[in-house]
Amino acid sequence: MSTPILNVTDLSKTFGGLKAVDALTFAVEQGETLGLIGPNGSGKTTVLNILTAAFPSDAGRVTFDGNEIAGMPAYRVCRAGIARTFQLVRPLKGMSVADNVLVGRIYGAAAEPIAPARKKVRELLDLVGLGGRAEMPVDALTYIDQKRVELARALAADPKLLLLDEWLAGLNPTELEAGITLVRSLKGRGLAIILxxxxxxxxxxxxDRCIVLTAGRCIAEGSPEAVLTNAEVKRAYLGDDGA
Amino acid sequence: MRAELAAILEESRKKPALLIGLGVLLALAIAMPFSVNNYVLSFFNNMLGFVVMATSWMLFSGTTKYISLATAAFFGLGAYLVAGLGEFLLYPVLIVVVGLSGFLVALVVGLSTLRLSGVYFTIFTFGLTELVRQIVTWYQVKVLGSVGSYIFIESTAADIYWRMLILAIVLYCVGFLLLRSRIGLALNAIGADETVAKHSGINVMGVKLGVFALTSVFMTLTGAIMAPRWTYIDPPIAFNVIASFEVLIMALLGGVGRLWGPIVGVVPMLLVSEYLSTRFPNYFTILLGLAFMAIVYHIPGGILGVIETYWRKRRAPRP
Amino acid sequence: MLLFDALLGGLVLGGLYALIATGLNLQYGVARIMNLSYGEFVILGSFVAYGFSAQLEMSPLWAFLVIVPIGFATSWLIYRYLMLPLVRRAPNLDALEADSILATFGLLFVMQGTFFAVMGGNIFGYSYLAFPFEIFGSKIAANRSLAFVVATVMALVLWALLRYTRPGTAIRALAVDPVSAGLVAIDVPRYAALAFATGGALVAAAGVLVSMFLSFTSAGGVIFTTKALIVVIMGGVGNVMGGFVAAILLGLAESLGGFLIDPGLTLAINFLIFIIVLLWRPKGLFGAR
Known part of the structure; x- marks a missing residue:
C-alpha cells in the first residue's frame, strides 16, 4: 500500500454551538477517488472548506503530500496541489471563458507563464467540451457550461487532489452520463479525487471507496456498494422508519 | 515579464503604422509647449495630472472593485513634501523621497484595511484625506508655527508639462504591462470573485497591497510635480476632497477596467468643468454631483462601455 | 480636576456619536445602504437649529419640529427613488455596496454644494445655554448637558420602538437576514425604507443637538460621516449596543486625546483606534457576522 496523499486526523469544527465536523479521521490514497456522502448539513462542504483553508479548523491535523497544511493561507494550499470546485457555481464574471481557466493555470500548482498556459487552456477547454467557446464571456454560458468552466479551472492548476463539491448536481440524465465519463477520464491520470x-x-x-458523514462524524466506510446497503447509513438518510 | 516584452516587440513589428503613429504623437506632445500660450499649457498640465491620477485609480480600484476615495490625500502629500523639503533636496532625490513616502503611506493603509471587505477600505480612504490634512496642519502649527508653505522650486509651466508627460508615459507603460501580465489577470479575478481568486492560488493580499501602493506612488508624484504651479499652498488647496471626486468621475465616465478608459473620461470632463466653473461658480459642486450621479445610474460602464455594447450588438448576428 | 472635565466631556460627546451612529446602523445595518452623504444631514439639522436660534431668536429645540419630518421625508425619498433602483439592479450585496457608495458620494457633493450656495463658506455657531453647570464638582456647559439628556431620551425611545412595536420587530428581523425576513411575509423594501428614513430623521435631530455646542461649516458633514462609519464598524455592523459602546469609547478617546496630546489631532486618534480594533477584531468589537 502506497502512502496516502492526504491524511486527516481528528478534525473538528464548531459553528456557534453546532459541531459541524466532529473528530473526523480519514485518508485518501494517490489516484483514489473517495466519495464523501451523507445527508444535507452533515458537514461535507465544511470538510472541503477546511481542506482548502477557506476557514481554519478548531482541532486536528491535515497533512497533504507529506506537509502539514493547517494554517496555510488558501492560495498556498492551492499551489501545494489541492484544487476545488464550488457547490454553487462561481465563475469569474466579466472575464472570458479562457481567462477563467487561465487564472487556474498560471496561479495554481502548475504556475506556468502566460504563453504556454494559453495553449494548455485550449486543451482543457476541449477536454470539458467547451472548445469553441473560449473567447465568450463566461456570463453568457448556461449553468451547466459554467460548471464545466469551473472544472477546467480546477484542473488547470495541475492538482494532485481535486475536490468536487456536488459537481454533478443539477444535470439532466444525458449531461450526467457525460459528466460521469468526464470525471472517470480524470481518474486515469493518477489524480486523487474527493467527490x-x-x-x-x-x-x-x-x-473506489466511500465514507458516510452524519452530524460531522464518520458512520461508515467501505466500497460504495457495501456502504450504501449498510443499515445505519439508510437510517441516517431516511430516518428510523425507513430502515 | 521578459517573455511578455518579447511578445509585445514581436507584435509591434507586425504593425509599423501603429508604431509610427505613436512616435509622431509623442514628438508632437513633446514639442507642444513651444507652440501654445500659457493658458493652453496650463490646461494641458491639468489634463495630464488628471489622466495620471484617474489611470492610477483605475488600475487598482477599477479592476479590484476596492473603491478608493483617497486620491487627494496622496496628491496633497506629494505637494506638501515638495513644499517642505524642496529647498533641501536635489530634485531627483526629492522625487525619490516623495515616491517612497506615498508607497509607505499606502502600505500602512493597505495593511490595515485590505485584508477586510472592500467597504472597510472605502471608509478608511474616505477619511484619509481629512486625516492627512489634520496631521499636516497640526505639524505646521506645532512645529513650524504657521499653516501654509511657500514653494521654493521654480518651475515654468513647460517644465511641469514635460515632467507630467514623462510620468504619464511611464504610467501607461507600467499599466499596459501590468494589465497584460499575470498580475492583471489576478486583479480582474479579485474584482470578479475574491474567494475564487484565492482558491485558485492567487496571493490576494499581496497583489492588492502591491498594486495599491504602486498606483499611490503615481498619485503622490503628481502632487509633487504639480506643486510648483502654486507659489504658496495651504491644506485646503493641497487636500481638496473635490479632486478625489473629480478623479472618480473621470475614471467612471471613461469606463472602468480598461487602460484607455480614464483618458476618454478626462478630456470631456475637464472641458465641461472648465465651462461650469466659470459659468456657474457657485453651483459647481452641485452640478458635479448631479453629473456623477447621472453616470452611476445611466452609464455605469462608462463611455467605452457604451461603445463596446454598441459594437457587440452590431456585430452579433440577429436571430 | 481638568482630567475629570475631559472625561465628562468625552462621555457627552460619545453619547452624541452614539446617536449619530445608531442612525447609520439603521441605514447600513438594516437597509444595507452605505450612505456617504449621511453626515450632510447633521449639517442640515445644524443649519435649521441655527435658523431658529440666531435668526428667529427662539430655542434651537424648536428645530426638532421641522427637522425630524424633513430628515425622515428626504431620506425616505432618497431610499425610494435613488437607492431602491440600485437594490433592484445589484446582482449581489457587494455590487450594491459599490453602487450605493458611488451614488451617495455624488449626493454628498450635491448637498454640500447646496449648503455652500445657500449659506456660504463661513463658520456658523450660536450661543444657547452657554453657562457652566456643576456636576460632581466638575463644570460642564449647560448646552452640552442638555444635548446629552435629549440624546439619551431619543435613544431610549428608539430602543423601545425597535423592541416593542411590530415595525420595530420587522426592522430587527431585516437586520439579521433580509432574505429570510422576506420569507416570513415582511415587506422588505417598505421596512428597509422605514429604517433608512428613521436613520435620516435621527441624524438630522442629532445635528440640532451638536450645533448647540459645536460650531460648524457647510463642508463639515464629511467628518461626521467618517466618525459614524468608524463607530458602526467598531461596534459591529447592525449591532446597536456595540455601536453605543464604540461611540462612548471614541468620544472618551477624542476628549482625552485632545486633553493629553492635542485637540488638533482628534481624527488621527479616532483612526488610530479604528486601525487597532480592525487589526485585533476585524468584525468589530461585538461583531457576530
Whole structure:
C-alpha cells in the first residue's frame, strides 16, 4: 500500500454551538477517488472548506503530500496541489471563458507563464467540451457550461487532489452520463479525487471507496456498494422508519 | 515579464503604422509647449495630472472593485513634501523621497484595511484625506508655527508639462504591462470573485497591497510635480476632497477596467468643468454631483462601455 | 480636576456619536445602504437649529419640529427613488455596496454644494445655554448637558420602538437576514425604507443637538460621516449596543486625546483606534457576522 496523499486526523469544527465536523479521521490514497456522502448539513462542504483553508479548523491535523497544511493561507494550499470546485457555481464574471481557466493555470500548482498556459487552456477547454467557446464571456454560458468552466479551472492548476463539491448536481440524465465519463477520464491520470455527491448512481460508478458523514462524524466506510446497503447509513438518510 | 516584452516587440513589428503613429504623437506632445500660450499649457498640465491620477485609480480600484476615495490625500502629500523639503533636496532625490513616502503611506493603509471587505477600505480612504490634512496642519502649527508653505522650486509651466508627460508615459507603460501580465489577470479575478481568486492560488493580499501602493506612488508624484504651479499652498488647496471626486468621475465616465478608459473620461470632463466653473461658480459642486450621479445610474460602464455594447450588438448576428 | 472635565466631556460627546451612529446602523445595518452623504444631514439639522436660534431668536429645540419630518421625508425619498433602483439592479450585496457608495458620494457633493450656495463658506455657531453647570464638582456647559439628556431620551425611545412595536420587530428581523425576513411575509423594501428614513430623521435631530455646542461649516458633514462609519464598524455592523459602546469609547478617546496630546489631532486618534480594533477584531468589537 502506497502512502496516502492526504491524511486527516481528528478534525473538528464548531459553528456557534453546532459541531459541524466532529473528530473526523480519514485518508485518501494517490489516484483514489473517495466519495464523501451523507445527508444535507452533515458537514461535507465544511470538510472541503477546511481542506482548502477557506476557514481554519478548531482541532486536528491535515497533512497533504507529506506537509502539514493547517494554517496555510488558501492560495498556498492551492499551489501545494489541492484544487476545488464550488457547490454553487462561481465563475469569474466579466472575464472570458479562457481567462477563467487561465487564472487556474498560471496561479495554481502548475504556475506556468502566460504563453504556454494559453495553449494548455485550449486543451482543457476541449477536454470539458467547451472548445469553441473560449473567447465568450463566461456570463453568457448556461449553468451547466459554467460548471464545466469551473472544472477546467480546477484542473488547470495541475492538482494532485481535486475536490468536487456536488459537481454533478443539477444535470439532466444525458449531461450526467457525460459528466460521469468526464470525471472517470480524470481518474486515469493518477489524480486523487474527493467527490461530495448526492447522485448515488455517480457515487457507485466513480468512487473506489466511500465514507458516510452524519452530524460531522464518520458512520461508515467501505466500497460504495457495501456502504450504501449498510443499515445505519439508510437510517441516517431516511430516518428510523425507513430502515 | 521578459517573455511578455518579447511578445509585445514581436507584435509591434507586425504593425509599423501603429508604431509610427505613436512616435509622431509623442514628438508632437513633446514639442507642444513651444507652440501654445500659457493658458493652453496650463490646461494641458491639468489634463495630464488628471489622466495620471484617474489611470492610477483605475488600475487598482477599477479592476479590484476596492473603491478608493483617497486620491487627494496622496496628491496633497506629494505637494506638501515638495513644499517642505524642496529647498533641501536635489530634485531627483526629492522625487525619490516623495515616491517612497506615498508607497509607505499606502502600505500602512493597505495593511490595515485590505485584508477586510472592500467597504472597510472605502471608509478608511474616505477619511484619509481629512486625516492627512489634520496631521499636516497640526505639524505646521506645532512645529513650524504657521499653516501654509511657500514653494521654493521654480518651475515654468513647460517644465511641469514635460515632467507630467514623462510620468504619464511611464504610467501607461507600467499599466499596459501590468494589465497584460499575470498580475492583471489576478486583479480582474479579485474584482470578479475574491474567494475564487484565492482558491485558485492567487496571493490576494499581496497583489492588492502591491498594486495599491504602486498606483499611490503615481498619485503622490503628481502632487509633487504639480506643486510648483502654486507659489504658496495651504491644506485646503493641497487636500481638496473635490479632486478625489473629480478623479472618480473621470475614471467612471471613461469606463472602468480598461487602460484607455480614464483618458476618454478626462478630456470631456475637464472641458465641461472648465465651462461650469466659470459659468456657474457657485453651483459647481452641485452640478458635479448631479453629473456623477447621472453616470452611476445611466452609464455605469462608462463611455467605452457604451461603445463596446454598441459594437457587440452590431456585430452579433440577429436571430 | 481638568482630567475629570475631559472625561465628562468625552462621555457627552460619545453619547452624541452614539446617536449619530445608531442612525447609520439603521441605514447600513438594516437597509444595507452605505450612505456617504449621511453626515450632510447633521449639517442640515445644524443649519435649521441655527435658523431658529440666531435668526428667529427662539430655542434651537424648536428645530426638532421641522427637522425630524424633513430628515425622515428626504431620506425616505432618497431610499425610494435613488437607492431602491440600485437594490433592484445589484446582482449581489457587494455590487450594491459599490453602487450605493458611488451614488451617495455624488449626493454628498450635491448637498454640500447646496449648503455652500445657500449659506456660504463661513463658520456658523450660536450661543444657547452657554453657562457652566456643576456636576460632581466638575463644570460642564449647560448646552452640552442638555444635548446629552435629549440624546439619551431619543435613544431610549428608539430602543423601545425597535423592541416593542411590530415595525420595530420587522426592522430587527431585516437586520439579521433580509432574505429570510422576506420569507416570513415582511415587506422588505417598505421596512428597509422605514429604517433608512428613521436613520435620516435621527441624524438630522442629532445635528440640532451638536450645533448647540459645536460650531460648524457647510463642508463639515464629511467628518461626521467618517466618525459614524468608524463607530458602526467598531461596534459591529447592525449591532446597536456595540455601536453605543464604540461611540462612548471614541468620544472618551477624542476628549482625552485632545486633553493629553492635542485637540488638533482628534481624527488621527479616532483612526488610530479604528486601525487597532480592525487589526485585533476585524468584525468589530461585538461583531457576530
Amino acid at each position: 461530495v455527491e448526492h447522485v448515488m448512481h455517480a457515487v457507485r460508478s466513480l468512487c
